[in-house]
Amino acid sequence: MFNYPKSLPEFIESRIDFLMKDLINTDYGKNLVVGITPTLEDIVMQSNDYLDISEHIDIREQLIKSLQHKKNDMFMSSIFLHDDNHKHILEDEISKYTGFSNSFISQSGWSANVSLLQALCVPETNVYIDFFAHMSMWEGARYSHANIHPFMHNNCNHLKKLIQRHGPGIIVVDSVYSTIGTVAPLEDIVAIAHEYNCVSVVDESHSLGIYGQNGAGILNELGLSEKVDFMTASLAKAFAYRAGIICTNSDFGHCIPYAAFSNIFSSTMMTHEIPALKATLDVIRNADDRREKLFALSKKLRLGLKEIGLDIRSQSHIVSLETGDEFNTKKIRTILEEQGIFGSVFCRPATPKNKNIIRFSINSSLSFEDVDKIIIVCDSLLKDSSVYFK
Structure with a gap:
């Protein structure tokens, strides 16, 4: 903690203390959304770059050109x-x-x-x-x-x-x-x-x-x-x-x-x-090929998760596991990340208490083998009596 020379009013200090305990210095040592850092080999579904264009050469070259010629x-x-x-x-x-x-x-x-x-x-x-x-x-x-x-x-x-x-x-x-x-x-x-x-x-x-x-x-x-x-x-x-x-x-x-x-x-x-x-x-x-692949990947994942018994409400390329309370969510997230699968945790205040989710944002850079692995790992989680899904 930094040592600030001036103390804040009590009502602000009280608010900071509450937020630090509730969101930062939690029972897990950090906010629930923060997990393991993924590697390049992992299956990462945390970005909203659904068509995988953020590094597209045409966009990058235009940005460089614009910066070089900007007035x-x-x-x-x-x-x-x-x-x-x-x-x-x-x-x-x-x-x-x-x-x-x-x-x-x-x-x-x-x-x-x-x-x-x-x-x-x-x-x-x-x-x-x-x-x-x-x-x-x-x-x-x-x-x-x-x-x-x-x-x-x-x-x-x-x-x-x-x-x-x-x-x-x-x-x-x-x-x-x-x-x-x-x-x-x-x-x-x-x-x-x-x-x-x-x-x-x-x-x-x-x-x-x-x-x-x-x-x-x-x-x-x-x-x-x-x-x-x-x-x-x-x-x-x-x-x-x-x-x-x-x-x-x-x-x-x-x-x-x-x-x-x-x-x-x-x-x-x-x-x-x-x-x-x-x-x-x-x-x-001009990204029809990326869109078609995204639709195919998303459909395969949705159907695969439903077939193993998960209640998936998704109709799109956003597929979420409904994981309930914070302890259960942390446990599921940790198991997924240890298996190289990274989604985004949504918890308070983004969701109501005890209605946490782990969101998979599918993108067109994934492979169909990646989807197979996600389904296999989720199937093992579904059979794990120490965790549950809503």
Whole structure:
């Protein structure tokens, strides 16, 4: 511990003591998410680089070129950018790619979601949000003092009952849910939004680049892009970059840069990042072979785990083991890691207490032999009486 010269007020010290004991100096000696460091020979499913493009030569060369030729950066909010700025040109291209009328690039997926709901909502706006929707959506609604009405996961009947009780509002869902890999019933969600005069917001963070023509997303695949009001996405998943987008089908898209606090009071992206993102988009468009392999790997793992008796809810490339309490989760994680299999532990505050998961984020660099090994190790865990699965 560092020796700070000034002591903090008691109420802050109490908070720090609680967090240190609860999250850092735990019974396991460290936070539950921290395990063994993987080696190059291990099967690592912790990254969201689903198409394995982060080291792609075309993207790397464009980034190097952009850095070598970059001029003075605009270290200020993007509201001061001129219409001919490369950021706006890329936004137009993303709009065409996704099938929306306009797009806005933000600094991250978190920023995109918070910005949209903060700018869209006035106090007491009804926000109907799936229980498993990303935390950034919840925070955006909270910032705006909206009336938040959670509905049961993927339960359209519950959603309709809430709307009938409270009136029109904003319906918020993820296309692919980041924890257990389920897929939203998007056609039903859009139909409900139209029937009850609600606004639809779909987070495609874990599906953009993966589904649809040239990876344009699930909304594109289902022909819903023109019927959905707002789409957001983190570009730190399949796009393997640090940015986010908001896509809209109304003039509100032009208002977001001037209404969203996280845009007004944050500096815009650096000039060298835009060409690199453009190169990434080009790679994504032409990655059908990687997408096909990802789908095949994911299907093989889902079916294999179900066949040995595990209750897998996934419908996608995100496959999670539901491991219950912290002690059990640590034990399963340790056994997996000792066998060279690395997933991501989700625990408090990312999940409710005693509802921990170990998430496998499948990526196209894995082999089918890797999947066979994962199934074999999970089968042995299932037969191990010292651990359990929910």
